[in-house]
Amino acid sequence: MVHLRKYWPLYLMVLPGVAFFIIFRFIPIGGSFIAFQDYSVFHGIKNSPWVGFKHFEILFDSPSFYRILTNTIILGLLKVVILFPVPIVLALMINEVRLSLLKKGFQTALYIPHFLSWVIIAGITFDMFSLSGIFNTLRDLFGYEPNLIMQQEQYFRWIYVLTGIWRDAGWGTIIYLAAISSMDPQIYESAIVDGASRLKQMLKITIPLLLPTATILFLLDLGNFMELGFDHVYNLLTPMTYSVGDIIDTYVYRTGIQEMRYSFATAVGLFQAVIGFILVMIFNRLSKKVSDGGLW
Template identity: 65%
Template sequence: MKAFANLRLKIYWPLYVMAIPGIAFLIVFKYIPLAGAVIAFKDYSVFKGIIDSPWVGMKHFETLMQHPDFARVFGNTLMLGFLKLALVFPVPVLLALMINEIRKTALKKGIQTALYIPHFLSWVIVSGIVFDFFSLNGLFNIVLGWLGNEPLLAMQESGYFRPIYVLSSIWRDAGWGTVVYIAAISAIDPQLYESAMMDGASKFRQMRHITFPLLLPTVLVLFLLEIGNFLDLGFDQVYNLITPMTYSVGDILDTYVFRTGIQQAQYSFATAVGLFQSIIGLVMVYIFNRMSKKVSDGGLW
């Protein structure tokens, strides 16, 4: 067994070397910071440090639960998380299925590139584009004027925040999300399609009975990973899109912690909220992983 392991190491050593930066990244930025989560149970002081700061137990969690804004903020987080899963997550799957049906290589690559580009823009730039689009002189109000309606400041209206959040998420990240799905589709055996064509299956039936079923395990794995980040909606996106007039529907745990925890140097409270989000994400991943095993053989473990 040891000789076999040494042989694999000699043959595949370039792959192991390529994996070193990724492993180092996970250790430095994901695993080592876990030790700092202990300050969620302490009254952390920068001057005393993590070790000498006094223990306070569940104090910061109780403070979070008893805060008058907690129900509103937590409800907004759940709502936006649900909208992201229900409306944003399926879009890359549909795009990948449609792009796969394009037979002209140049057109296919051109569409893929056009869909990828927004992902490389920061949310600061994207939010600037969104604010310009919905400004008094923006395209949105120009179209409203053509239809005989009065100008509307949509970014200041609470009823428009959630649709704008969903649409901006789709515009920026849906194209990039197709990368994994297109790679999974390209790995499907072409002989399956040839057999289906000989049996008279149309393109839609090939997509329905071959492409999508074979793509489903990949979809389930990525869905489970997305479930783990259910309450982690992306601070930068919401923070750059939200305005004081839309706090009632757009204020989430991340922006709430930034205002009440980070800006006021309440690091223990901010850590407690982050730990609260992580625990809920872990529970949801476990539940949906069990459910996915009943639907198919896919799953994270």
């Protein structure tokens, strides 16, 4: 209680974040029960009949489910393999900029896209690759035929990755830059005395000291491996790219909101959450074996 009175401003700052997780993360967990019911909005959770694993059986027997699961896994792998390292590389590059004004300019330019909604990002992307957009205008200048790549399956996943980098890579550098700034400058001074170049300082000091932070963030990202961002994917989808872009998030929206199959959509969402939890448990254990770091 004494600690609470002494540091009450800090607890007050934490309160909105705690309230967010309680309202939007913990309380909705109670609604997961309807995955095992034939839920009706008229009967409510209490009076809706229990059906056991009926909706999970329907899910696993559905031929479209495996296509959607495959799309989700592929985009999840691309997100982890390509998107995750980009903020680390950017943070290392920004850290090497010596001019303070130029450094802040780069940071601001990289942060700004994060504050744009996916509706705006998708709108800009569609405009860039439209018939009159900059992409096809340049193709025309070099004598090539127009190419509507937003309507073609083979380009959708790479557009997903590139727009993800454009919007969120800069924002992801914040934690890494904070970790770099907290590193002991005496280590770098010792390295300079020993004749280490800037490149060697980065490879031998900065990157190894950054690995624990990267490990924690990697484990947190794995928890969201199956959650690719509904807004991101949905706003980039077209009828021609559904076969490669339809994922669990969009499937839940379509079955739960549009078709009002609440119990089935909850079953899909619960399956998604369980997979994320299992991945975090597995990789957290592996992280502890390989290094001393982990989530707990």
